[in-house]
Amino acid sequence: MIVFCQSKEIHSKALKLLPEQGTCSLFVSVQGIVQGVGFRPFVYRCALKHALKGEVSNNAQGVEIKISGTRESLLSFILELQNSPPPLSVIREARLESMDYTDYSDFRIKESEKGNAYQIDITPDIATCQACLHEMNDKNDYRYQYPFINCTDCGPRYSIIQDLPYDRKMTTMQHFELCPQCSKEYHDPGNRRFHAQPVACPECGPHLELLDFAGKIVVGATSQNAIQKACELIQRGNILAIKGLGGFHLACRADLDSIIRSLRQRKKRDEKPFAIMVKDVSVAEKIAFFSPQEKAILQSMAKPIVLVQKKRNVSAISELVAPKLPSLGIMLPYTPLHHLLFDTGYFDALVMTSANVSDEPMIYQNTECLKALQGIADFFLVHNREIQNRIDDSLVRVVSERPVFLRRARGYTPESLPSPIPMQGVVACGGVLKSTVAIGREQRCYVSPYIGKMENLETYHSLEQTTSQLLHLLKVKPALFACDLHPGSLSSQFAQVQSKATSLPIEYIQHHHAHAASCMAENNFPADQNALCVVYDGTGYGEDGSIWGGEIFLASYREYKRVAHLSPIPLPGGDMAIKNPWRIAMGMLYSLGYQDTKEIFSQIDAREQDAVWDLLRANVSCPLASSMGRLFDAISAILGINTRMQYEGQPAMELESLASEEEQGFYSYSILQKKESPLLLEGTNILEKVLQERQQKIPVPVISARFHNTIAQATQEMVCQMARSYNISQVFLSGGCFQNALLLQKTISLLEKENLRVYTHRILSPNDEGISYGQAVIAAARRQSR
Ligand SMILES: [Zn+2]
Ligand SMILES: [Zn+2]
Ligand SMILES: [Zn+2]
Structure with missing residues (x-):
């Protein structure tokens, strides 16, 4: 008899399967992450412990075990297999089969057969x-x-x-x-x-080598004392490039403004926060506040960077590490080398930021490192274990006790995700901002680590390399490419080049539909059903050629209907408006009939303002965007919090960080409804309320909170109306704006009050890292329906 079971029911199924008395034999096959994680030796030790005989081997699906003994010892063995497998393993499913009794002489680990097509994670x-x-x-x-x-x-x-x-x-x-x-x-x-x-x-x-900027071994440095010497150099104020697991870090003291300032200058990174690595948990708790869950994630096997609330006036950490923000990204040492750095006793905390040049991918090779980091790093602590696949540190924050990934990489990827639809051979090329690639194999999807911002040739090459490497590892032959609807984006161009070379079809997928599908699929939402999806995001190319990003869809994997969205607002100067959010606010004021903003934006040069007025009046270079991210940016600008963006998401992050936690008020807002058209949420009226309150000198934290509350409240109203019209009770939240803890919390709680079932991202990030996965699921669904 053969029984299939989930990981948690192996023991209960075995109870029923095994004969009541005497000795017997059992065949067990387990699938999941079970190779390369010490699974066979674990089985071996376990079998010896329970006086069982037989054999264990790797096969194409995972690990298989043939085992003989008494019912009692077999059950104890199975219980241990189910409840305490090796820490790195993940049993996804198991197959049990009763066998004729075989009298093995001992228990042994069988060598794996060569030349098998290995289907493993x-x-x-x-x-x-x-x-x-x-x-x-x-x-x-x-x-x-x-x-x-x-x-x-x-x-x-x-x-x-x-x-x-x-x-x-x-x-x-x-x-x-x-x-x-x-x-x-x-x-x-x-x-x-x-x-x-x-x-x-x-x-x-x-072994290690400590090199100077010319690539020469530092005088007196040997592989034995390289760490000691490197730490002396850091202590003296130098910036070191240190080779880690998946790439290079730039490391320096975290306590001195002058050093952080010079790192920022050299890296051309003005305000974007740096992550820090601290000696241990007790040091972390001196610097920042940790909830039990945040602490558990910090110490977990993956050891990601955890974004937490920093404590005030901690002299060990310069304000310049994360300027203007109440939060700080902290991680613990995760390689032996990191532990040894702190063991020298020179410091308890270090700035540890990915070594790259502006938005290019992380540097991971010794030769490349010396060249690219000239003038940035003073010394190089390198080793001769080559990195084959580059991978950045992961970044997590906790919202309403749920982990939200801001970057999912080292320690987590490449982990496979479920797919409601068979997706063999689908290659999804991802989005623009936080690019990843996703590859379908059978009914699972493999999402690559974060590749970078698809804006330069370096990242394009990295996309190329990651895709071919992942295809090679997974032994998948491409059958279908999926990419963004935007024909000009680099990832779409990549898909076009691939498709041309292979004569394989391309499926073009709308950006926010991909967001919606990624959230639905990771929550195991079934195929061929509809749900409501709220996608609040930065920018993505819409079906009508305008920029979307404040969307509510009625969606299945195959298709979607735009049922509500933010009213489009002009972005005077396009990309210039995104970098200078005061321009977005000005565009909104223009549509409200304002003629002059010199008093409102007193800190901005009058001539610069006039130039924007000219664009607006002539309606030249003013693309329209229904983007929620851009509305947040405009509000941040009109409150004088952030008028010039230094890094993606900065204006909204600073706006969120100032919001008062107690304030429950919100502004009146209007939702327009025309027959047969989507509901329209007017953002400009909300902006005007914010401006009025600012002029009445209402404190900024109160206004910021009221603004967040207003968006959550309006979302609840639109979703409820649509939920009634379409008789739907399941709501998915996706898009970069839901990295905002306050917005996410408020929206979830308001929707749950209305008895709606709310789903968020738990595995992937709500930002563009999830786009490739969503594209893959949609492409697979469309292929299946043809
Ligand atoms: Zn050895
Ligand atoms: Zn170990
Ligand atoms: Zn997006």
């Missing part, structure tokens, strides 16, 4: 485990203070994989021949390092 990179840290700090250990210590429970994975099946020969560790000691551990099924592919020691593994 790729494991993400994982922070150093406690057992390895313990060894690293033990003077008598073989790997005392070794910066590349790892085991089957921790260390690099995705970042070093060149091909599957995951085996040392298929990783960048292939150049390091195992010494007798490492080889013994690697081949011993009872050892923690059994088949730990990146296993290494000072004798046989990678």
Whole structure:
């Protein structure tokens, strides 16, 4: 008899399957993330513990186990398999089959057969485990203070994989021949390092080098004292490029304004916040406030950057690290090298920012690093374990006790997501701002880490490289390309080039429909049903050629109907307006009939203002946008909070950060309804209310809160009306604006009060990182319906 089961029901199904008495044999096959995570040695140890005999091996789907013994011991074995599998593994499903009794002589791990098409997931990179840290700090250990210590429970994975099946020969560790000691551990099924592919020691593994700006080894620096020397240099005020797991960081002291200022100058990054790495949790708690959930995420295996509320007047962290913001991105050390940096005792916190040039992808190769970071880094702490796949740090914040990803990368990707529709061969090329690529294999979708802003050639090449690498690893042959509706975007051009070269079709997908579908699919919403989707976003190309971004859709995976949106507002000067949000506010005032704004924008040069008036009056270069993100920017500008944007999302982030938590009031607003047309929310009237209150000298935190409340309230009204018209009770929230904790919280609570079921992103980010996944699901749905 064969039984299929979910991970949590393996034991209960086995209870029913196994004969009541005597000895028996069982076949167990598990699927999910079960290869390259120490699963077979775990099974081996477990079998020995329960006096069972048989064998375990990897197969094309995952791991299979043939096992004989008494009913009682088999059940104990199954219970352990179900409840405490290796920390990095994820059992997605299992198959149990009763077998004729086989009398095995022992329990053994069978070598995997060569040449199989391996259908397995790729494991993400994982922070150093406690057992390895313990060894690293033990003077008598073989790997005392070794910066590349790892085991089957921790260390690099995705970042070093060149091909599957995951085996040392298929990783960048292939150049390091195992010494007798490492080889013994690697081949011993009872050892923690059994088949730990990146296993290494000072004798046989990678080593460090400390280089100056000319690429020469710093005088007196050896691989043994490189960390000590590097930390001395940091302490003295230098900026160092340090090679990590998935790329280079720029590291420097976090406490001195002068150093942060010089890092900002060299990186040409005026105000965008830097992340910091701190020695341990106790240091983190001295710097910022952590809820239990934030603390748990900070310490989790993935060790992402967690965005938390900073404490005031902490001398250890310069104000310039995250200027004008109440929050701070903090992470813990996640490689042995990071731990060793802090062990020198020179500092408790470091600025650790991805080493790149403005919006280009993170730098990850030694040669590239020396060239690209000339004039930015003073010294380079490098090593000779090559990074095959670049991957940035992940960034998470917690809203209403739910984690919201602002960047999903190291420690999480490439993890596969479910798909309601078979999607073999779909290659989705993503959006413009935070680009990712998604590849469909059977009924799962593999989303790449964050690639970058698709605006320059560097990022285009990175998209090319990531796509071909992922296709290669997954052994997927493209069958269909999906990309954005905007013909001019670089990711669409990429899809067109690919499609031309392969004669494969392209599916063009509207940006906000992709947002909606990504939220629906990650929440397992079924195919062929409709839901209401609120997509509040920056900008995306609309079906009518204008810019959209304040949208409510009635959507399935295949199609959507625009049922409500924000009234379009002019963006005088296009991109110039996005960078200078006072222009957006001015465009809105113009549509309200204002003739002069010199008093309102007293800080902005009068000639600059006149030039914008000219554009508005002539209606030249004033594209229309129904974008919620742009409305937030305009409000931030008219309150004088932020008139010139330094980095994406800055005006809205600063507006949110000032909002009073107690204020419950909101402004009256108008929703226009014409027959057969979508509902229209008037943003300009709301802006005028904000302006009036500013002129009445109402405190900014009160106005900001009232504005957030107004948008949530208006959203509730529009959604409720549509929910009644279409008899729908499920609502999905997506788009970059829902990274705003206040807006997300208020909207969820108002909608839930109306007995609607509200779904948000839990796996992917609500921002454009999720676009590729949404595109893939939509393309698959359309292909299926043809
Ligand atoms: Zn370990
Ligand atoms: Zn060794
Ligand atoms: Zn978007």
